[in-house]
Amino acid sequence: MRHNKRSFYFNNHFMYDTIIVGAGFAGAVLAERLASQKQQRVLVIDKRRHTGGNCHDSYDGHGVLVHRYGPHLFHTSNRAVFQYLSQFTDWHHYEHSVLAYIDGQKVPVPFNLNTLSALFPASLAQSLENKLIGRYGYGTKVPILTLRAEDDPELKFLADFIYDKMFVNYTAKQWGCKPEDIAPEVTARVPVHISRDNRYFQDAYQALPKHGYSKLFDALLDHPAISVLLNTDYKQVLTIDFEREAMTAFGAPFNGNLIYTGPIDELFGYRLGSLPYRSLQFQFEHFNEAFFQEATTVNYPNNHDFTRITEFKRASGQKVDGTTILKEFPQDYDPQDSTRNIPYYPVFTDNNTALYRQYRALAESFGRLILVGRLAEYRYYDMDDIVERALQVFADEFA
Amino acid sequence: MRHNKRSFYFNNHFMYDTIIVGAGFAGAVLAERLASQKQQRVLVIDKRRHTGGNCHDSYDGHGVLVHRYGPHLFHTSNRAVFQYLSQFTDWHHYEHSVLAYIDGQKVPVPFNLNTLSALFPASLAQSLENKLIGRYGYGTKVPILTLRAEDDPELKFLADFIYDKMFVNYTAKQWGCKPEDIAPEVTARVPVHISRDNRYFQDAYQALPKHGYSKLFDALLDHPAISVLLNTDYKQVLTIDFEREAMTAFGAPFNGNLIYTGPIDELFGYRLGSLPYRSLQFQFEHFNEAFFQEATTVNYPNNHDFTRITEFKRASGQKVDGTTILKEFPQDYDPQDSTRNIPYYPVFTDNNTALYRQYRALAESFGRLILVGRLAEYRYYDMDDIVERALQVFADEFA
Numbered sequence: 036m037r038h039n040k041r042s043f044y045f046n047n048h049f050m051y052d053t054i055i056v057g058a059g060f061a062g063a064v065l066a067e068r069l070a071s072q073k074q075q076r077v078l079v080i081d082k083r084r085h086t087g088g089n090c091h092d093s094y095d096g097h098g099v100l101v102h103r104y105g106p107h108l109f110h111t112s113n114r115a116v117f118q119y120l121s122q123f124t125d126w127h128h129y130e131h132s133v134l135a136y137i138d139g140q141k142v143p144v145p146f147n148l149n150t151l152s153a154l155f156p157a158s159l160a161q162s163l164e165n166k167l168i169g170r171y172g173y174g175t176k177v178p179i180l181t182l183r184a185e186d187d188p189e190l191k192f193l194a195d196f197i198y199d200k201m202f203v204n205y206t207a208k209q210w211g212c213k214p215e216d217i218a219p220e221v222t223a224r225v226p227v228h229i230s231r232d233n234r235y236f237q238d239a240y241q242a243l244p245k246h247g248y249s250k251l252f253d254a255l256l257d258h259p260a261i262s263v264l265l266n267t268d269y270k271q272v273l274t275i276d277f278e279r280e281a282m283t284a285f286g287a288p289f290n291g292n293l294i295y296t297g298p299i300d301e302l303f304g305y306r307l308g309s310l311p312y313r314s315l316q317f318q319f320e321h322f323n324e325a326f327f328q329e330a331t332t333v334n335y336p337n338n339h340d341f342t343r344i345t346e347f348k349r350a351s352g353q354k355v356d357g358t359t360i361l362k363e364f365p366q367d368y369d370p371q372d373s374t375r376n377i378p379y380y381p382v383f384t385d386n387n388t389a390l391y392r393q394y395r396a397l398a399e400s401f402g403r404l405i406l407v408g409r410l411a412e413y414r415y416y417d418m419d420d421i422v423e424r425a426l427q428v429f430a431d432e433f434a
Numbered sequence: 435m436r437h438n439k440r441s442f443y444f445n446n447h448f449m450y451d452t453i454i455v456g457a458g459f460a461g462a463v464l465a466e467r468l469a470s471q472k473q474q475r476v477l478v479i480d481k482r483r484h485t486g487g488n489c490h491d492s493y494d495g496h497g498v499l500v501h502r503y504g505p506h507l508f509h510t511s512n513r514a515v516f517q518y519l520s521q522f523t524d525w526h527h528y529e530h531s532v533l534a535y536i537d538g539q540k541v542p543v544p545f546n547l548n549t550l551s552a553l554f555p556a557s558l559a560q561s562l563e564n565k566l567i568g569r570y571g572y573g574t575k576v577p578i579l580t581l582r583a584e585d586d587p588e589l590k591f592l593a594d595f596i597y598d599k600m601f602v603n604y605t606a607k608q609w610g611c612k613p614e615d616i617a618p619e620v621t622a623r624v625p626v627h628i629s630r631d632n633r634y635f636q637d638a639y640q641a642l643p644k645h646g647y648s649k650l651f652d653a654l655l656d657h658p659a660i661s662v663l664l665n666t667d668y669k670q671v672l673t674i675d676f677e678r679e680a681m682t683a684f685g686a687p688f689n690g691n692l693i694y695t696g697p698i699d700e701l702f703g704y705r706l707g708s709l710p711y712r713s714l715q716f717q718f719e720h721f722n723e724a725f726f727q728e729a730t731t732v733n734y735p736n737n738h739d740f741t742r743i744t745e746f747k748r749a750s751g752q753k754v755d756g757t758t759i760l761k762e763f764p765q766d767y768d769p770q771d772s773t774r775n776i777p778y779y780p781v782f783t784d785n786n787t788a789l790y791r792q793y794r795a796l797a798e799s800f801g802r803l804i805l806v807g808r809l810a811e812y813r814y815y816d817m818d819d820i821v822e823r824a825l826q827v828f829a830d831e832f833a
Contacts, residue, residue: 050685076670084652084662092492096645195816236482246495253483263483266655271475285684286449353497354755 051078054284056269057296059088061408061419063255064425065294070260073433076313077261084266087252097321099248099347099359105315106332106345109243111419117240120422123254126242129350135334137200142333146197147228167229176226205336206252209365210313220261243351280401282353296408298378299394307393310413312378313367340364381413407434450477455668456695458487459817460807461656463824464693469659476660483665485652496720498746498758499646504714505731505744508642509635510818522653527817528749530634531627534733543733545596546627560754562592566628575625604735608764616656642750664831670730679800695807697777698793706792710811711777714769720758739763780812782816804831
């Protein structure tokens with residue numbers, strides 16, 4: 036057994052300029068910008084053993100590239116974001132399509148003119164199509180609330196059908212509430228797409244990182260001035276005294292900036308209570324068949340406890356024997372329960388938003404603390420949104 | 435731009451018990467033992483952006499699992515080592531076989547009775563086989579120096595043939611010297627295996643981690659008390675004062691143990707000079723064909739500048755379209771040159787061994803410094819050897 040000897044304190048002035056908690060898009064983009072544009076020394080800390088946050092992908096035991104935390108299909112109309120990311124990855128062009136299992140058939144969603152033809156008798160479908168095009172024009176998107184407000188009984192029928200069969204049960208499953216508790220006014224903004232465009236997104240840029248998200252994050256963080264500390268809860272190495280506006284890192288004073296992308300309530304020890312999220316449970320299954328289903332994602336609004344099944348090789352284009360699918364089971368979030376402790380979707384109620392604002396107020400006075408990201412800002416960002424936001428934070432705070 | 439405010443020093447007593455430099459087998463096994471058996475808090479630092487050292491594997495752009503730093507075929511006769519690692523991985527049973535391209539043919543190496551039949555006319559092969567078996571017995575391994583010392587001209591011929599065609603040019607390429615500079619007494623311990631066993635190794639346990647080395651290292655390091663700091667030169671965060679036997683980590687005194695698995699000369703700032711190594715340059719190529727060659731590895735003793743070609747899917751058993759191969763070009767090592775700065779093979783000359791001993795003496799007095807591994811000990815360890823050594827260091831120093 037080694038014995039510790041007394042050691043001297045050395046006046047080692049090395050320290051990071053910025054410490055970033057969280058290695059998802061918010062953290063990785065800011066680390067990249069600070070290191071490459073501001074010559075800062077950056078430490079990125081993540082409690083997981085990998086970077087990329089929920090975008091992380093890896094090859095499963097069958098050699099299939101899967102998204103460990105659910106499907107991540109990149110799409111954006113923001114050219115600057117796409118060009119920024121293109122510095123760090125090539126792309127596999129992929130336009131997402133989703134089917135929904137309705138009345139024993141798999142039909143395109145969002146609901147469009149093809150869905151109409153698939154579900155209804157030809158004469159009814161034709162009549163509805165004529166009415167929709169005549170009234171709103173081809174290529175438009177009409178909320179079903181608008182259809183419901185029409186006098187025409189067929190358009191009302193269509194609105195109710197979509198609401199009942201495609202929307203309400205799916206939403207109830209997703210959010211863990213009863214269908215009757217979902218207020219139509221609030222939630223039924225689901226559109227009908229008066230088009231034959233079966234694509235799930237209409238963005239100009241739709242693609243997956245050619246060699247996966249993990250390699251994209253490797254590239255973002257591949258800078259000599261960026262250190263990445265994995266498998267580490269930031270609280271293990273960092274103390275934050277909000278009253279004194281002071282921090283220590285690894286036991287030494289830390290005078291730089293802290294960019295925090297984790298849950299804001301955790302940052303304050305949940306002192307005002309927990310912010311609710313929906314979580315997900317994932318079930319991966321592998322089949323020794325070329326393909327499992329007809330599209331990358333099939334939604335199950337009315338059947339089963341899972342909301343959807345995603346088949347990864349249909350999106351990635353990977354050439355591999357066998358196929359791996361993912362079933363997603365929504366569940367409540369509980370930071371204390373390791374089987375449900377991954378926060379995915381903020382739950383936007385008035386109470387929750389008010390609680391978030393209280394936490395936010397606690398953080399505001401601390402000028403060296405910057406909150407970025409889905410968990411720190413308690414809002415839903417798509418991948419392109421959070422990249423845009425991180426670039427904006429960099430411009431506002433550091434440029 | 436954020437401005438730094440003055441902060442207070444907090445007496446945060448958190449620190450790691452042990453810091454380990456290098457996340458290869460030496461570092462990862464010791465981290466695992468210290469965390470799981472001694473409840474130590476361990477920080478593992480690696481300058482690369484991945485763990486696993488040269489064992490690291492990953493999927494290439496074509497979805498083929500490749501060994502980024504050359505083929506790593508695990509084999510051991512040490513049951514304890516195999517059982518230890520089996521806690522962290524399942525295995526894909528694989529017995530390595532190697533061919534050598536000789537006189538326009540690919541023949542088994544190490545040279546055995548099958549090689550004899552492949553290369554020589556039947557009557558000569560039969561005569562040699564009879565003599566070898568009669569003289570040494572079936573199943574034995576005979577150094578070609580022994581054959582050369584025989585009176586029998588056919589056995590001498592065989593020894594010279596193997597030396598000239600399979601050994602000397604390969605060795606010259608490997609070590610960057612002229613064939614005539616290789617002293618036969620020193621180097622020609624290459625054996626003839628008097629057997630029809632074409633396997634490269636005869637160890638009881640031969641296998642690859644079923645899902646790759648990277649997942650094995652993930653599992654070794656998957657402990658809440660282990661932090662992994664990647665993309666970080668240890669000198670960025672650690673100072674070592676050998677005279678005072680004192681260290682700082684992240685600017686604060688560090689009173690724990692340092693396990694160092696990097697190059698020993700680097701640890702001392704190369705103050706006595708550099709220890710030489712051979713390095714390698716890797717060239718990966720992908721083919722849209724099921725297989726490229728007849729065996730996992732084909733050696734090229736007399737042709738081309740590369741020493742060998744390895745085809746990964748033959749070893750991994752991965753079912754994937756297309757195949758990726760690796761050509762290895764030996765080269766000199768230069769820690770200052772990023773294209774040749776990976777040290778692979780220590781160069782065992784009297785001078786180098788003496789220099790290593792001098793460095794070792796500098797380290798000896800510092801009781802909290804433990805040197806483990808190929809680079810720190812300037813010796814060649816196979817994977818099983820270094821796992822055994824790490825377990826032994828744990829038992830000696832910490833148990």
